[in-house]
Amino acid sequence: MSSRIGVVTFPGSLDDRDAIRAVTLAGAEAVSLWHADATLQGVDAVVLPGGFSYGDYLRCGAIARFAPVMEPLIKAARDGMPVLGICNGFQILCESHLLPGALTRNDHLHFICRDQRLQITNTTSAWTSNFDMNQEIVVPLKNGEGGFVADERTLDQLEGEGRVIARYLEVNPNGSRRDIAGICNEAGNVVGLMPHPEHAVEALTGPTVDGLGFFTSVLKSLVDNGKVLA
Amino acid sequence: MAIVVVDVALKPEILDPQGRAVQGALGRLGLHGVTDVRQGKQFVLTIDGEVTADKLDEIKKIAETLLSNPVIEDFTVEVKA
């Protein structure tokens, strides 16, 4: 039986199709989840995709955080279910307090879309276990409000506990503190990532296929944790 | 030292998508009876010295040309302390 990975569509989600494609290419069964349904349909893991949920009009992710689907999702995440929030999904995870910190307007004030070099700095989280430590990858980045901020204590704690999962290399594209591109929670099952691995899964359309690693990682950890048969 | 607060909001006749999105969320979270939400911006200017009439005129000029876009926005200027 292959793993079933849910992809939530909120009003204004844009990269949900891309996340579904990435999950499928990684070898899992993708399950579409609807924001207004308070059920996860028994999936093994969830991706919160990129986009502009509710137009990002109040604060990014602030309105989506209260969607009915988030109630079972927050509970499942606290119980250890792997959850990956990409871009807007990362913002929703921060607004839900599943991850610390917040995402703020890019320091240069422009939306930016570029092929971004990253360094993977954690290989134990549910979504990064298939990478090598300090492996360099290139995936697209696109955001208007992607600057990760947190107080100094939290930043020290994230670094001290190895919870920074990826850092920007060469260029810090949005003013993120300490070049942080992604983080995970204490248990390592919830990951927030500002760049878009789901746009780097096919040589034809992406700068690389480096993004696949996040999705194959979760399949591996589901098997390792006995959630799914190999 | 004086504080001058400039509030900028979309003109009433201009569509405010942000306000509408927030209004929708209020209903879903159980706060009913809110018939409209308008979202604006507030600028708090700390002024060195006294805010004279001339100074206030200058600030109003800036509010009109820089802080707001008179094509779509209104502003108010208020001197606080």
Next chain:
Amino acid sequence: MSIDNVASAKANSNIEQPFAALGLKPDEYERIKEILGRRPTSSELAMYSVMWSEHCSYKSSKVHLRQFGSKVPANDSMLVGIGENAGVVDIGDGWAVTFKVESHNHPSYVEPYQGAATGVGGIVRDIISMGARPVAVMDPLRFGAPDHPDTRRVVNGIVAGIGGYGNCLGLPNIGGELIFDPSYQGNPLVNALCVGTMKHEDIHLAKASGVGNAVILYGARTGGDGIGGVSVLASETFDADGPAKRPSVQVGDPFMEKLLIECTLEVLHAGLVEGIQDLGGAGISCATSELASNGEGGMHVWLDRVLLRDSTLSPEEILMSESQERMCAVVEPNKVDAFLDVCRKWDIEAVVIGEVNSSGRLTVDWHGEQIVDVPPRSVAHDGPVYERPLARPTWMDARQADAPTPERLARPTTAAQVRETLLLMVAAPNLASKTWVTSQYDRYVRGNTVLAQPEDSGMIRVDEVTGRGIAVSTDCNARFAALDPYRGAQLAFAESYRNVAITGARPLAVTNCLNFGSPEDAGVMWQFEQAVTGLADACLDMGTPVTGGNVSFYNQTGDVAIHPTPVIGVLGVIGDVANRTGMEWKTAGESIYVLGVTRDELAGSEWAHEIHGHLGGLPPVLDLNVEKALAEVLIQGSQDGVLSAAHDVADGGLAQAFIEMALRADRGATISIPANIDPFVFMWSESASRAVVVVPEHHEQALASLCSGHGVVATRVGSVDDSSELIFSGVYGESVKATIDELRSTSEAVLPALFG
């Protein structure tokens, strides 16, 4: 205050009406009275005035645009022709594609951010209303002089507006143009293109058929946005001082538009819709009159049912409002509930505002009083048609005689001067890296972008199983059109056609956005007629029909019109996007060829413009047979895997083409300038119908036979290497070198320094 209704219009026939303030001419007003057999009510006057404006009725351009319908090449891919919201072409495997480009020029000067944003929103709704899913956007942009103090405001606002709206909508932005010329000072051109895909069975048209069917207005509420904006904004020229009047500006809500896309596609696919129309310029007036006149009967509308954002709006204002993100659908009565359920799912407000009937009339009630009773065709299609006077401007002779000869414009004559020119040209705002703009747009969303800027065309994968895809390019060198509008339009088309063929896609259909000055100026009207004729002739010759387009007149300040700017979009199809040819030369040792012939053609070139500020002479010659042969080589070469890279030669000539390929690849090359041509001409001439192609050694023979088979001249000029330098040898006895780093830093610094 009582409402002016049909009964009182019949009773008091001779009151004075403000038709002139609404932009109607006295004879147009008389014609309305003739059609109705009485004076119009104020609501009818509002409807006629917006629908008969230049922008909605094409009254000055119609007589010329007919050529696109009469000079149609034999091409069986056309599924829906001109006249609908957008044309539709068959691309095979059961897929159809619709694409269109529209202008939003004047609104984008008044309020750059919202003007550009709502321009994107409008063209996207045109595409949805054909039943297609929008899959990509492109934006040809033209601004005034880069160093003019107002250009910064306009550039920043427009680029942010396009990004702000398009990014939030989830459509990849895959290309466009970015051009600066003092001709556009005060009249920036914001043209927005959208392309959508659908299965053949999903094609929908804007018509109201079926007596008893409901007319549903859904989407955003109606407010006082841009009341009369279309007719007033699009028909008035600005004073030299800038926008003195502050017209009511439309504000876009991309989040609502995203919901509208998903909701509309869901009701269409569920088979709940008989006819559909978007609301753009002229709002409800346009949607109801067009739907009714394209159907076979009539329509009745209860205007007081329209959901309002501002309850103080009068019926005239509601009819004219241009509030964004609204659509109108015709739905069978037993499907209305299902339709409204889908709207609710997407949090979209919807209301039945009318009903299709057999009256043959469009009637509108306001709280029980009849305020409109008109034949719908008279509003939507039978507007005035003008044969405006046209005359070749007297200054054309002097302009064409002022050729950029070596005596007239100093040319570099030593290697040192060539290197100096090379670096100046790399830093020309029209040639410099566009990354500062394109990095503000999302090109990845939806995961089907195969090629995007700076490639010659944008390319989108349509079918993820078969790999079938499309390529789209837009082009126009308006300086060529200023020198000769007939040939200029053909050159714009040829360049766009070539850019599509270069990627390996076969050109299939053409759209256009014709940006000109005032049609009341006989010289401008002559330019327009020449450009339309040139384009129609070329399309007939090349076998690519015009499937739709847009005309924007009155782009002028005082007496000074913009350069005639016929922006031409070409769409092509490729069987498998995996075969596409990109511009990046990837492998050292591969040979570089120039296809086509380079002549001493510098009139209207970027060199003449940037270095000398000169515009004179005759534009490059164009032989469409040569263009077609070149395209065959490029398409065949891509299919057969002969070409490893290809790039168009246009603005900035061969020098620019080589530089762009080197920068894309981050890899150097050595170019040996052929002995039989002047090095300066070789580098910066803008002769038409040329491309640079790169081939591995084992394919050189195949390229040679492909070229000789089609009669295309191929000249080997050098090879790609592992160096980080671009070297031109044979430059007046010496070599000119530039490092990739030097070229890149120069090219990429230009736009941030001006606008960042």
